[in-house]
Amino acid sequence: MALFAGLTVIWLIAPMFIVVPISLTSQASFQFPPQGWSFRWYEQFFTNQKWLSSLGNTLLIGVATVVIATPIGTVAALALSKAKGKWVNAVRGLMLTPMIVPAIIAGAGVYTFFLQTKLIGNILAFTLVHVCLALPMVIIAVNASLSGYDETLEKAAMSLGANRFTAFLTVTVPIIAPGIAAGAVFAFVTSFDEIIISQFMVTPSLQTLPTAMYASVTRDTDPTIAAAATMILAAVLLGFVLYRFVAKRSAVSKRNKVAKASVSKQESE
Numbered sequence: 001m002a003l004f005a006g007l008t009v010i011w012l013i014a015p016m017f018i019v020v021p022i023s024l025t026s027q028a029s030f031q032f033p034p035q036g037w038s039f040r041w042y043e044q045f046f047t048n049q050k051w052l053s054s055l056g057n058t059l060l061i062g063v064a065t066v067v068i069a070t071p072i073g074t075v076a077a078l079a080l081s082k083a084k085g086k087w088v089n090a091v092r093g094l095m096l097t098p099m100i101v102p103a104i105i106a107g108a109g110v111y112t113f114f115l116q117t118k119l120i121g122n123i124l125a126f127t128l129v130h131v132c133l134a135l136p137m138v139i140i141a142v143n144a145s146l147s148g149y150d151e152t153l154e155k156a157a158m159s160l161g162a163n164r165f166t167a168f169l170t171v172t173v174p175i176i177a178p179g180i181a182a183g184a185v186f187a188f189v190t191s192f193d194e195i196i197i198s199q200f201m202v203t204p205s206l207q208t209l210p211t212a213m214y215a216s217v218t219r220d221t222d223p224t225i226a227a228a229a230t231m232i233l234a235a236v237l238l239g240f241v242l243y244r245f246v247a248k249r250s251a252v253s254k255r256n257k258v259a260k261a262s263v264s265k266q267e268s269e
Contacts, residue, residue, distance in 0.1 A: 016233060023226035030223065041227040051228065054212035058192055061123065061208065065130040065191040070184045072131075073138025077179075078172075080139070081146045099136045103196035111200035121203035129201065130191040137190055138183030145179025189236055 018032055026036030045051045080092055098106070110129055111120075119125040153175070157167040173180070195210040202211045209232070213225045 019226045019229040019233070022223055023230045025223055025226075028223065030226070041223045044222075044224045045227045045231075048224070050207070051209075051212065051224065054207045054209045055228075057123065057206060058209040061127050061130055062188045062191040064127045065134050066184050066188045068127070069131045069134040069138050069187045070180060073135045073183055073187070074142050074176075074180055076135070077139045077142035077146060081143065082151075095139055096136045098133050107197040107200040110197060114201060120201065121206045123206060126198075126201055126206065129197060130194060133194060133197070134187035134190045137186035138180075141183035141186055142176060142179040144182075145176035185240065185242070192232065192235070 021034055022030055022032055023041055024037050024039065025031065025034035026038035026040065027034065076095060080088060080095070083091075114120045114122075114125060154167045154171050157171045158164060162170065193210060194208075195214060198208050198211050199214070202208065207215075209228060213228055216222050216225045
């Protein structure tokens, strides 16, 4: 089973890493393996205003998406976990709709709405669409952390004098922090990687990196797209490494707190 799983992972992941050597080719082609090596395509990326502008728009929209979607998704996940009634499942399904509706249909609907409201090319409207796409990711990640959350801890803090907001910040948030961090990472990756719906919203003056890459690969043979893809791959891997680091530190901190509490209890007894 381990061998089969390893081969499957290699089969799925290896093609993604082919862009790394292609981005270092010295020729203007996608030939693999490269006949020569050069950093010319990275230089082309960082000296071309079109690529830099697309990268800046992507980072701006991605960060704004995280800032907006993470707190909203966290609050929504908390509300859904505490709510009771027949309507809860319906609301949960509604929250996850952006993951269910085909992207091409959503893109056509967004384009029609933006065209009528003259929001095509508006970066704020662009960001809000990405927020809608990222919200399900945040909700799912935070819900996973809430599955093992003991609500009596928050009630205990409130019984000791903390108000509801203080108890939430000092008790609930630290416990579900790994889920919030995962939701933030997924939200950024969702925004950073979005291409289908973004194709309906871009204009000559507002391009994102994925849409610029798609336009480049359909027009000409330019390994600059491989350099851009390599940097995106590195950014995604870095994001998940940071998440794992945060999650690991949180788990160690929890274990230390539990151990200290246990020792204190034994000493008092």
